[in-house]
Amino acid sequence: MVPIVKISNLDKYFGHLHVLKNITLEIPQRQVVCLIGRSGSGKSTLLRCINFLEEPSHGSIEVDGVKVEGGEKGAQHRQLVHDVRLKTGMVFQEFNLFPHMSVLENVIEGPVIVKGMDRKKAIELAEQNLDSVGLLFKKDEYPMRLSGGQKQRVAIARALTMEPRVMLFDEPTSALDPELIGEVMNVMKKIAKEGMTMVVVTHEMGFAKDVADRVLVMAEGELIEDAKPADLFSNPKDPRTKALIDRYRNDDN
C-alpha cells in the first residue's frame, strides 16, 4: 500500500537538546496510529513536525505526495509547508477555537479564507460536519458557552471541514474532565471508521487498544516500538514500553 505520510531521517533540536533522533516512519492510508510515550519523549514534537508547527532540523516529511525538506527557508519552502498544511487537519489539546467567532464561523473560516471556497458551499459542508459531531444545534453559539467536550468536537469539525487527507490529534482529551472524554472519543472512533488516516498522540490506552491499527512508542526522542495494539499490550518487547503500560494499568485500577 502506498504510504500517505512518509517521515524520513527526521531530526529535531531545541537548541542543544536533541528531541527527535533520526525518525523514519511510513503511515499507509486509512491507518489509525496512536503515539504513546512518557511526557518529554518527543511524541507531540513528532506530531507537530508533520504539519510544520515545529520545523524539523533535518530530514523530510511527505504527505500525500508533497515532500518538504526540514530546515530550509524561502518562498518555495513556505509554499510546500502550506500545501502540507492543507492536507492535514490538526486538533489541539487546548481546542484553540477562535473565541471571537461563532461555532459556524470557526468551522467555515479555513475553507473560506484559506481555500477561497464559496461561503454557501462552506456553510453546507460545515453544517454536515457539525451534524456529524452532534453539535449542529450549537452552530450560532460562541465557544465560551460550550463545555470542553463540545469545544473539542467543534475543533474536530473545524479540521474536517478543510477536507484533509490526514488528521493529527495532539492529546485531544488531556484537557477534559473525565466525564467528557467519552463524547470526544466516540467522535474520533466514528471518523476512524469512515476511513480517515489518523495520527493520535494520547494517554488513553483504551482508545489505543480498541481503535488503533498500530501503536508507536517513543522514548528519549526515538521510536522504540512499533506494533499492533494486541501484540504491544500483551507482549511488549522493550522494557520501557512494559514500564509505560504497567504505569497506565496502575492508573486504571
Added chain:
Amino acid sequence: MSLFSNKDSDAPKSQAELLFEAQKRKERLFRTNVAITWGILLFFLVYLFSGPIDVDTQFIRDNMLFIAGGLGETIRISILSIIFATLLALFAALGRLSTIPPIYALSTFYVSLIRGTPLYLQIMFFFLALPQVGIRLPGLWAGVIALGLNYGAYMSEIFRAGLASVGKGQREAAMALGMTPTQTLKRIILPQALRFAIPPTGNEFIAMTKDSALVSATGFVHELMWRSVKVGRAQFHNLEALIMAAIFYWVMTIILSYLQNILETRLAKGDR
C-alpha cells in the same frame, strides 16, 4: 434559572436570599450616601461662586456663546488625534513584537523619544520650531500631529498588551488551517487584541479631550481653552472665563465617561 428570580412570594425566604437582600440593601445605602455627598460638594461649589466670591454674571451671559463655540474645535481635534494615535500605536506595538531589528528599533526609538519629552514641548515644536526650517503646517494639523504622536507612544503599550493577550494556541490553530501570517494577524489576532484594547483607548480619548487645551498656547487653534483665555484676558475676567471652560470640560468628560461605561458593559456582555 437564577437562584433568586423564581421565588414564590408566599414561601419563607431562604438563608441565601436573606443574605443576598441584606447585601443589596447595604450597597444601595452606600450609593445613596455617595450621591448625597456629591450633592453637598456641588452645592458648596456653586454657593462659593454665587456669594463669597464675586463673579460677574453679565460677563458670563455675554461670553457664553463665544466660549461654547470652541467645543466643536476641541472635539474635532480630539477625534482626529485619537485616530492618528491609534494607528501609530498599532504599528508601534506590532513593531515592538517584530523580530526584524530595524523595525523593532524604530518602534522603541519612537516610544522612547516621545515619552522622554514633555507634551507641551512637542506641541510647541510643531508650531514654533518647524516653521524656522520652512515647514509650516496648518494650525489644526500641527496640533493633531503633536497630540497623535504623543498619545500613540503611550497607547502602544495598550496595544502591545492586547496583542500579548491573544494566546499562542490561536496562532497555531490558524497556521494549522493554512492561514498566512497576514491572514492570521487580520482575522485572528487583531480582532481579539482590539477588543481587549477598546476600553483603555476610550480612557485615552477622554484624557486627550483635556490635553487638547495645550494646543491653545500656540494661538492657532480656537478651541475651548483659547477662547476662554482670550475673552478672560481682554476684559480682565479670567475667573469667570476659566470657570466656564472648566464646566464645559467637566461636563464633556462626564458624558464621555458615561458612554465609555456603556461601551465597556456591552463588550463585557459580548461573545467572549
